Amino acid sequence: MSEAVIIGSGLGGLLTGTILSRAGYHVTVLEKAARPGGALQSFTREGLRFETGFHSVAGLEEGGPLECIFRPLGLMELPWERVMETDEIVVHGVSHRLSDLTFPPGNTIRLSSPTGDVTTEEYSHVMEPFLEGSWRLPSGDLIVKALVAQINGTVRTGCEVTAIEPGRVQCKDGSTYEGIIIADIHPRLAFSLFKGHVRPAYLHRLQALEDGPGIFTVYCKLRPETLPYRPWSTFYEGTLMCHYGNPDAKGFARSVDLLTFCDEKEPDRTALAAHLIHRIPGLQEAIDKYWTSTPATWERYTGTPGGSAYGIRKKAPSCYVHPRTPVPGFYLTGQNCGLHGVLGVAETALTTCREILGEECLNQIMQR
Numbered sequence: 001m002s003e004a005v006i007i008g009s010g011l012g013g014l015l016t017g018t019i020l021s022r023a024g025y026h027v028t029v030l031e032k033a034a035r036p037g038g039a040l041q042s043f044t045r046e047g048l049r050f051e052t053g054f055h056s057v058a059g060l061e062e063g064g065p066l067e068c069i070f071r072p073l074g075l076m077e078l079p080w081e082r083v084m085e086t087d088e089i090v091v092h093g094v095s096h097r098l099s100d101l102t103f104p105p106g107n108t109i110r111l112s113s114p115t116g117d118v119t120t121e122e123y124s125h126v127m128e129p130f131l132e133g134s135w136r137l138p139s140g141d142l143i144v145k146a147l148v149a150q151i152n153g154t155v156r157t158g159c160e161v162t163a164i165e166p167g168r169v170q171c172k173d174g175s176t177y178e179g180i181i182i183a184d185i186h187p188r189l190a191f192s193l194f195k196g197h198v199r200p201a202y203l204h205r206l207q208a209l210e211d212g213p214g215i216f217t218v219y220c221k222l223r224p225e226t227l228p229y230r231p232w233s234t235f236y237e238g239t240l241m242c243h244y245g246n247p248d249a250k251g252f253a254r255s256v257d258l259l260t261f262c263d264e265k266e267p268d269r270t271a272l273a274a275h276l277i278h279r280i281p282g283l284q285e286a287i288d289k290y291w292t293s294t295p296a297t298w299e300r301y302t303g304t305p306g307g308s309a310y311g312i313r314k315k316a317p318s319c320y321v322h323p324r325t326p327v328p329g330f331y332l333t334g335q336n337c338g339l340h341g342v343l344g345v346a347e348t349a350l351t352t353c354r355e356i357l358g359e360e361c362l363n364q365i366m367q368r
């Protein structure tokens, strides 16, 4: 049986592992963190569940770009909640629906996640599906569990890969694994671990690629019955994203996550949190307590250099990193190749698997 070794159990690693499992590979996923999932993980504080990264997805309507990937992998059986027709965006205090905004072709936009100045065509590939609505899950961990259960092999947590060579990886605890290698980590990190010859031009290109900003998050626990639960995401002036969570029986939110892009690795947490909280009417009074995470937290958590939230800055065509590397049997996957987000990462997993398995085999696996 062919062996595949996957470094990192983020969405990219788990989707690639699931598809390769279906193609008959024996798969070992090596994850440095204590739990699998990367930016799909949730955590609990004082009985409330908070999402670290993923909050909502688009493209799950029948025949939608994500549905076409998730259905054959059994992920449409998860308890997805369609949250509303469109997400809401607040510009200069006025609320708009995304569907009311026009995206003139070729224009540069800075909308809810400015991972760089990108043309509408490029960015809308991950944003446009939101015009059809968005979907949430009670927890991103449900995707993780559903994919881990389909891996034909092992998902080892607490197992940091410290060296990669052709056909073999070594972990911090001294264990080694052999097979084709797929890195679901930042390509610069992957090649900093690689002990073999790589064309210098390739390494120079990786070094030259800029990363997008990090994200600063405020996880707020609300006092009981203070703010109504709003089952959608609100984007304030394109820089502040607000997600309500943990609804109670009466329809009040028990938590709010505030997210904003952040270039500083470790900003003044108290000052920035106060600034963000102040921008949402009524939130200050409703908060019981809050916790924060910074780009430095993300750097420690996912290993992404500098704590960039979406990895390599999306500035097509110069940003594209192909899943096939110059080293035979060594592939990449995840948000740094192609686009970020659940949709971008899922599409890249298909590209990675197409490189390994070939078009025909992949098509057979992904048939509905």
Ligand SMILES: Cc1cc2nc3c(=O)[nH]c(=O)nc-3n(C[C@H](O)[C@H](O)[C@H](O)COP(=O)(O)OP(=O)(O)OC[C@H]3O[C@@H](n4cnc5c(N)ncnc54)[C@H](O)[C@@H]3O)c2cc1C
Pocket: 007, 008, 009, 010, 011, 012, 013, 030, 031, 032, 033, 036, 037, 038, 039, 040, 052, 053, 054, 055, 056, 057, 058, 159, 160, 161, 162, 184, 185, 215, 217, 259, 301, 302, 303, 304, 308, 309, 310, 333, 334, 335, 336, 340, 341, 342, 343, 345
């Ligand atoms: C704050 C935030 C909010 C977001 N919100 C959304 C959203 O609402 N909707 C959406 O679609 N997308 C969202 N995204 C983007 C989306 O979550 C990511 O694009 C996607 O989950 C990235 O998956 P990945 O597999 O590329 O990488 P990651 O999830 O980063 O996984 C990489 C994994 O590799 C592991 N690793 C690193 N180094 C090593 C090593 N040496 N050895 C072993 N393991 C290692 C890490 O621990 C990690 O688990 C958000 C991202 C962030 C940061």
